Amino acid sequence: SEGQATVTVNAARVTADISPLIYGQFIEHLGRAIYGGIYDENSPLSDKNGFRKDVLEKVQALHTPLMRYPGGTVTKIYHWKDGIGPKAERPVRRNLIWGGEDNNHVGTDEFMTWSNQLNAAPFLTVNMSTGTAEEASDWVEYCNASGDTYYAALRRKNGHAAPYNVKYWGLGNEEAAKEDAGVLQDPADYVKKAWYYAKLMKLQDPGIELIMVGDDEHWNKTILEGLHPICNYISLHLYAGSQPGKTNSLFSSVAKMEEKVISTAAQIKALTPATLDTFSKWYRFPGRKGPVKIALDEWGIWESGGKGAYGLEQTYNWNHALGVASFLNMFQRHADVIGMATWAQTVNVLAPLMTDEKTVVCQTIYYPMALYRQLCGSRSVLSTVNCGVLPDTEQLPQLDVASSIDDAGKVLTIALVNRSATENIDVQLKVEGAKTRGQWTVHELNAPSMDAVNTLQEPGKNVVEHRTRTLPADTRRYAMPAHSIAILQVGLL
Ligand code: AHR
Incomplete structure (x- = not known):
């Protein structure tokens, strides 16, 4: 019919610039996303660094401008210092969050090499659960410092003369997780902690931009009011899903995500202007310039009944591809407030690309991702x-x-x-x-x-x-x- x-x-009513960063991606130490996904040091399909060339090529074709790493929930136990230096000497750790062991053969330097080959800006998420502010600050130094200090020198010793200039730093991940995730954090505690983190990290590099964890309305209010002088982005995680057999329920789910964006945008607009001058005097680094934006630093489609670790290896049908296109339309419509978005996740985990030892396959959802990035305006x-x-x-x-x-x-x-x-x-x-x-x-x-x-x-x-x-x-x-x-x-x- x-x-x-x-x-x-x-065509004359421009509502906002669309950030190219809405076409970002995310990769985590989870299941087969990294090991067996983007990286396989024993595969004949891999390059000299251990990265699968066939997978790299497909990710390159997405022209993603932004890549988030190393988690996700794994940031709660991830210590970046485990993942640098000679591979044979790196500690093997249990991945206490997602299971299995991690030999840390992919760490900061490997991730930088990989995202560099994609032309994607790196976005690193720091451990705010079992890590420390000092550890996060050391990471900024390792990545961005050019002087003779310890971590800058260590980066050079590890073979990377030039600083990576990582601009985007996430302060934790889903820190407001609910009881069933085993983490309970009061938003006021997050605010206090985030100040320490921000301060030590920004004193390393005042140019970095910070992504703070968002959640429900109550949490967001405390975060925004408590942190907005130093908060460039507030993060929301949007996973859509459908009811079995009900094709259109996926679109209802995407529409719910849009409501979440709209209500968070209203919370941002309601903020009283920051007293950034006083702030800068005390803190020796500049406060935020421009408005707080939303970072959809995990978005995707998550159905029940997937395979692999935690059922995260999902088969996406054509209906899901229409869901992805609806999401991307929504991002454009709300370009005034959405500053970035990273799809969770690039390979094997809720992913557009699936691999086995022999090949890589583009799922249906890969195609709208690639086409929107290629054609949509700015x-x-x-x-x-x-x-x-x-x-x-x-x-x-x-x-x-x-x-x-x-x-x-x-x-x-x-x-x-x-x-x-x-x-x-x-x-x-x-x-x-x-x-x-x-x-x-x-x-x-x-x-x-x-x-x-x-x-x-x-x-x-x-x-x-x-x-x-x-x-x-x-x-x-x-x-x-x-x-x-x-x-x-x-x-x-
Ligand atoms: O993307 C998979 C997981 O979903 C991430 O680790 C976590 O942040 C979210 O709950």
């Missing part, structure tokens, strides 16, 4: 949609939309997700605020059905079709197939 929709875009513009609603949801629109323009204002990009499993949509396109120029280009992603999957069992088979076509200059209609993603582009005069 066929539905109708009208998409109205105002400035968000206002768009609205008028269309039918998705059955079994709270009035969610069938068609999800986000629009953007490039830096020069010469290209308009409209990202559309038709989330209906059954209805094609006749989309009327209305562009206001600017004149379009020349023909339109449409990139269409689709698969035979919502439950289509790419798996390691059939590594040669790709269910995802990427079609590119053009529409004439005077086009004001686009016939959008059911369950598809389309990125439309047209020149602007």
Whole structure:
């Protein structure tokens, strides 16, 4: 059957710059994410550093600008000093959080080499549970210092002359975890602790930016009020999921995540301006410049019934890919407040890429990630949609939309997700605020059905079709197939 929709875009109404950092990724010492995922020193597929070349190539094609490491929950027991120096001398530790042993053959320097090959800025998360502020400060020195002090010299001794200049530092991870995670922390305790951490880390390098842990409204209020002079980002972790057999419940879950972003944005806006001058006088480093932003430093899709460690090796179908595109649209719509986002996680753990000893497979969700990064613009513009609603949801629109323009204002990009499993949509396109120029280009992603999957069992088979076509200059209609993603582009005069 066929539905109708009208998409109205105002190309002159720029709502915010879109941070390229929303296309970040995350990799943790967890299951087969690192060992057996990005790294396998015994594999003929690996380079001289032990990194799987086939995996690296697929991650490179995502053009991710930001890579978070080493956790995740593992930061609660991770001590970075275990992971430097000659590999044979590094201690083997039990991974008390996720199980198994970690020989620490991937540590800070290896991670830097890898993210450097990706052209991704590193984002390190420090241990605020069993670590110390001093240990975190030493890490900043090891990574960023250029003088003759102990840790800078140690980095050089380990073969890395130039500082890494790591800009993004997370102060802990899910520190407000609930009882079942075995960690209970009062937000006021986090605030006190974070000041020590921030101070010792910023005295090493005043240029670093800090990501503070967020959680529910109560927690966020205390964190924001207590830390905002030094808080560049407040972190939220957004995992969507669905009810078995109910395709549209995934989109309801994504919509709930959007509500969380909106309510946190309101909390940020309600902050009274910081007294940053007084602050700088006392602290010998500058306070935050610009507004606090949200860091979605873990986002993803987490269903029950996965395989591997903690069921985290998940098979993502085409419905999940539409969920990813809906998330990415949401990030663009809220570009005024979302400063970064890192997908959890890149390989084997809730991941777009799955490996075995022989091969790497791109799951369905890989394709929208790559295409959005490649095509979407750097400035968000206002768009609205008028269309039918998705059955079994709270009035969610069938068609999800986000629009953007490039830096020069010469290209308009409209990202559309038709989330209906059954209805094609006749989309009327209305562009206001600017004149379009020349023909339109449409990139269409689709698969035979919502439950289509790419798996390691059939590594040669790709269910995802990427079609590119053009529409004439005077086009004001686009016939959008059911369950598809389309990125439309047209020149602007
Ligand atoms: O990404 C998997 C885990 O999910 C992370 O370690 C943790 O931070 C979150 O709960």
